[in-house]
Amino acid sequence: MNKIYSKVDKEKFISIIRENQRLIYKVCYTYCKNGEDRKDLEQEILVQLWKSLPRFDGRVKLSTWLYKVALNTAFLFHRNESKHNEHKAIIDESVFQIADSNPIPEKEEVIAKLYRFIETLNELDKALMMLYLDKNKHKDIADILGITQTNVATKIGRIKGRMKEYFEKL
Amino acid sequence: MEMNEITNAWDQYNNSLDKNLSIDEDKLRLADLDKVKDQMEYPLASEMVELIGGLLVIAAVLLISLVLIDDPKYFLFGLITVTIGAVYVGLSLIKIRLLKRVNYYDTPIVKLQRELAYTRRRFLKFRAFERLLFPLYLLPMLPLTSKLVSGIDLFTQIPLFAMKFAGVLGVVYLIIFFIHKHLYDKRFRAVENIITRLKEFEKE
Numbered sequence: 001m002n003k004i005y006s007k008v009d010k011e012k013f014i015s016i017i018r019e020n021q022r023l024i025y026k027v028c029y030t031y032c033k034n035g036e037d038r039k040d041l042e043q044e045i046l047v048q049l050w051k052s053l054p055r056f057d058g059r060v061k062l063s064t065w066l067y068k069v070a071l072n073t074a075f076l077f078h079r080n081e082s083k084h085n086e087h088k089a090i091i092d093e094s095v096f097q098i099a100d101s102n103p104i105p106e107k108e109e110v111i112a113k114l115y116r117f118i119e120t121l122n123e124l125d126k127a128l129m130m131l132y133l134d135k136n137k138h139k140d141i142a143d144i145l146g147i148t149q150t151n152v153a154t155k156i157g158r159i160k161g162r163m164k165e166y167f168e169k170l
Numbered sequence: 171m172e173m174n175e176i177t178n179a180w181d182q183y184n185n186s187l188d189k190n191l192s193i194d195e196d197k198l199r200l201a202d203l204d205k206v207k208d209q210m211e212y213p214l215a216s217e218m219v220e221l222i223g224g225l226l227v228i229a230a231v232l233l234i235s236l237v238l239i240d241d242p243k244y245f246l247f248g249l250i251t252v253t254i255g256a257v258y259v260g261l262s263l264i265k266i267r268l269l270k271r272v273n274y275y276d277t278p279i280v281k282l283q284r285e286l287a288y289t290r291r292r293f294l295k296f297r298a299f300e301r302l303l304f305p306l307y308l309l310p311m312l313p314l315t316s317k318l319v320s321g322i323d324l325f326t327q328i329p330l331f332a333m334k335f336a337g338v339l340g341v342v343y344l345i346i347f348f349i350h351k352h353l354y355d356k357r358f359r360a361v362e363n364i365i366t367r368l369k370e371f372e373k374e
Binding site: 010021046055056060065069071072075093097099110122124133134143145151155168 | 179191201364
């Protein structure tokens with residue numbers, strides 16, 4: 001296996017997180033509504049990425065791999081909610097910062113509605129929706145989720161239909 | 171609202187995040203990420219503790235059996251306990267192997283979730299078997315510990331042995347029934363639900 005990050009240094013890791021901060025932030029926001037849980041999930045994802053980065057072999061795009069790790073972590077986190085308190089926080093506060101001078105992006109009306117719609121989806125459809133909105137190719141979505149491209153297209157079609165209905169009702 | 175309006179809004183949201191979102195790099199630099207046990211390590215750690223516990227019990231019972239080796243009855247009971255203990259250890263080893271086999275990192279989501287759900291289902295079945303086996307594990311220990319701790323030979327006091335046997339059996343099975351009804355069934359149903367949802371998701 002061609003391990004391109006066989007020995008990851010902290011600065012390299014930080015630069016990867018910096019470049020993909022939006023992705024991690026949105027996974028946390030999609031899967032945790034509560035701020036405290038979101039902080040815990042964020043830490044869990046950072047730890048997973050840190051520990052698994054040496055195994056990244058470059059066969060897929062870094063962002064595809066990051067989605068897999070972040071979403072898998074979010075799924076497990078979601079199911080093990082009762083165990084969160086056992087988790088010892090090593091980072092007291094969120095590492096993500098939103099510039100004070102700007103409004104919180106999620107408060108923007110359409111985005112707030114969109115997040116409310118995503119909230120109604122099951123955990124797998126949430127991932128699919130996020131990957132679709134982030135303009136990932138069907139092939140990449142299929143690779144991340146582990147389903148066929150045809151299935152991805154069918155499911156996206158169905159979710160779009162539900163979304164249209166949801167927005168029409170509002 | 172049209173689909174393209176929604177996707178445009180999401181694009182703007184992404185742009186807004188790019189402009190306004192930043193990470194506190196110093197916090198990341200200072201954080202010792204190696205020190206944190208991630209959530210995926212808990213089941214493995216718990217199985218390791220069970221394995222070590224099982225081995226310690228086997229060692230202790232073997233020691234007691236050797237102390238009481240002159241009496242074949244006690245030695246036989248010790249042997250039964252050790253055999254059942256070995257089954258527990260074997261099951262722990264299987265579970266550890268199953269957990270180590272899971273690739274948590276870059277496995278596609280549905281595949282990993284399915285693997286985890288099936289592993290969890292097997293674990294729950296193992297647990298149910300372990301609980302049913304537990305009284306058989308505990309009971310041969312009664313005369314052994316009784317002889318060693320208080321010097322009482324339960325084989326010469328059959329009514330007392332029967333009373334203790336029935337008492338232990340009653341309490342243990344009551345606990346087993348409670349665990350099964352309130353924890354096992356609920357967890358098993360939850361795993362089955364996950365498996366069903368995953369199967370549905372995989373259908374086109």
